[in-house]
Amino acid sequence: MYDKGKVLAGLAVFVVFMTFPFWFNIGATPFKAPELAKPKDAKNCVESVEWMKTEHMQLLNDWRDMVVREGTHEYHSRFNGKEYLVSLSKTCMKCHDDKEKFCDKCHDSLAVSPYCWDCHVAPKGENQ
Amino acid sequence: MNTNRRSLLKFAGLAVLGWSVKPALTVFAAGGAGPREAILFASRHGAPTGEKALKAGRWAMVIDTSKMTPEIQKKCIEVCHKTHNVPSIPTKQEIKWLWTAQFSDVFAEQSHPYLEKLTKRPTLTLCNHCDNPPCVRVCPTKATFQREDGIVMMDFHRCIGCRYCMAACPYGSRSFNFQDPRPFIENIDMEFPTRTKGVVEKCEFCAERLAEGHLPACVEVSEGAMAFGDLDDPGSDVRKLLGARYSIRRKPELGTEPCVYYLI
Ligand code: SF4
Ligand code: SF4
Ligand code: SF4
Numbered sequence: 504m505y506d507k508g509k510v511l512a513g514l515a516v517f518v519v520f521m522t523f524p525f526w527f528n529i530g531a532t533p534f535k536a537p538e539l540a541k542p543k544d545a546k547n548c549v550e551s552v553e554w555m556k557t558e559h560m561q562l563l564n565d566w567r568d569m570v571v572r573e574g575t576h577e578y579h580s581r582f583n584g585k586e587y588l589v590s591l592s593k594t595c596m597k598c599h600d601d602k603e604k605f606c607d608k609c610h611d612s613l614a615v616s617p618y619c620w621d622c623h624v625a626p627k628g629e630n631q
Numbered sequence: 632m633n634t635n636r637r638s639l640l641k642f643a644g645l646a647v648l649g650w651s652v653k654p655a656l657t658v659f660a661a662g663g664a665g666p667r668e669a670i671l672f673a674s675r676h677g678a679p680t681g682e683k684a685l686k687a688g689r690w691a692m693v694i695d696t697s698k699m700t701p702e703i704q705k706k707c708i709e710v711c712h713k714t715h716n717v718p719s720i721p722t723k724q725e726i727k728w729l730w731t732a733q734f735s736d737v738f739a740e741q742s743h744p745y746l747e748k749l750t751k752r753p754t755l756t757l758c759n760h761c762d763n764p765p766c767v768r769v770c771p772t773k774a775t776f777q778r779e780d781g782i783v784m785m786d787f788h789r790c791i792g793c794r795y796c797m798a799a800c801p802y803g804s805r806s807f808n809f810q811d812p813r814p815f816i817e818n819i820d821m822e823f824p825t826r827t828k829g830v831v832e833k834c835e836f837c838a839e840r841l842a843e844g845h846l847p848a849c850v851e852v853s854e855g856a857m858a859f860g861d862l863d864d865p866g867s868d869v870r871k872l873l874g875a876r877y878s879i880r881r882k883p884e885l886g887t888e889p890c891v892y893y894l895i
Binding site: 575621626 | 676776778784786787788820821826
C-alpha cells in the first residue's frame, strides 16, 4: 500500500463531512408544527383538512388557471359536495382572515415564501 | 430524413390539397368578421359559464360622445381605477386603464382643424378589446390572451414584462409597472389584486364583474353615456345604438377591429 496515512486521513475527513448534519443536530429541539389560528365560525375547509395540508398549493394553482384562463368560477368540493366560489380573497381569506396567524406561521417555519401576497391583498384579521 | 425530389413533391401535393380544402388566408390570418380561430390569429380561451355570469358572443362598448361630459368621464375613471387598484403615479410612469385624451389625438386620422367643436373635446379611451389583437399575437408567454367572447385578458401571474404587447398595441392601451404600485394606491380594494413591479396592465372589460352578473363599473356610473352588450345579438343595446347612429372606431384601417365604438 502506498500513502496509507493520506488515504486514511482523507477517509476520516470524508466521514466527518458526510455525517455532519446528524451530529450537528444532536441536542437540538425537534421540529414542532406551529400553532395556526383556525377560523372561528367555519366547520370545514373546501376539502378535508388533511388534504388541504398537503395539496393547498396545487389547489391554489389550479384555481388560478380556472378563473383567469378557463373562466370557471365554481369549485365543487369532493369533500362535502358543496359549491364554492373560486377566489383566494373572496373564499379562502374570508375564513382565514389573518394571514400572519395562518399562512405565515407555516411558511415562515419552513422557510417558504410564496409570492401570492405581492399582488393579492392579505387581510389583517379585521374579518372583512 | 433524406429529402429527395420525389418526397418533396409528395409533400407539396398534400399541402396544396390541404389548402384547397381550407384556404391559406383563413388558416393563417383570419380575424374580425372571419372565422375566429387561425394559426396566426390569437387562440381563444373559455369565457365564464356560471349561472350568474353575463354571457355574450362578442362583447363591445359604445361611448356616446354627445352625452359624455367631463364630469361623467371623471366619475368613470375614478370608479375604474378604484375598483381595480390602479395606482395614481403622478409622473411619466403613470398607470392607466381608462383615461381621456383630446379628440384630435384619439382620432388623429379622422380630424381636421375645422372640426372646432370636436377637436379639443376630451375623449374617453381604453383598451379596445380588438377582434384581431396584435398584443395577443406578440405575447411570448400568452399572458395576454383572448376569450371566446372577445375580451382581451391579461394573466398578471404570467406576464414577464417584456413589453412586446406595448409595442404592438397601436392605441397605447397598456401601462408598465416600473415600480411597486402599492404605495400609490390610496385605498386598496381587498377584493381585487394589485400588480407588481415588472408587470403590464390594462382594462379587462371588467371580466371579474361580468362573471358575477354585473356590467362594467364605468358603464354603470356613466349616466347612459356608455353602453355595453353583445354584438352578436341584434336586439342588444349596442347593436341598436350602432344601427341608429353614426359611429367611428380608433384606427380602423389597421385591421385590428376595435370593439369600442364612439357615437358622434
Ligand atoms: S387596444 Fe391594444 S391592448 Fe387592447 S386589444 Fe387592442 S391591441 Fe390589445
Ligand atoms: S409584457 Fe407581459 S403581457 Fe406583454 S407581451 Fe410581455 S409577457 Fe405578454
Ligand atoms: S370596462 Fe371596467 S376595467 Fe375597463 S375601463 Fe371600464 S371600469 Fe375599467
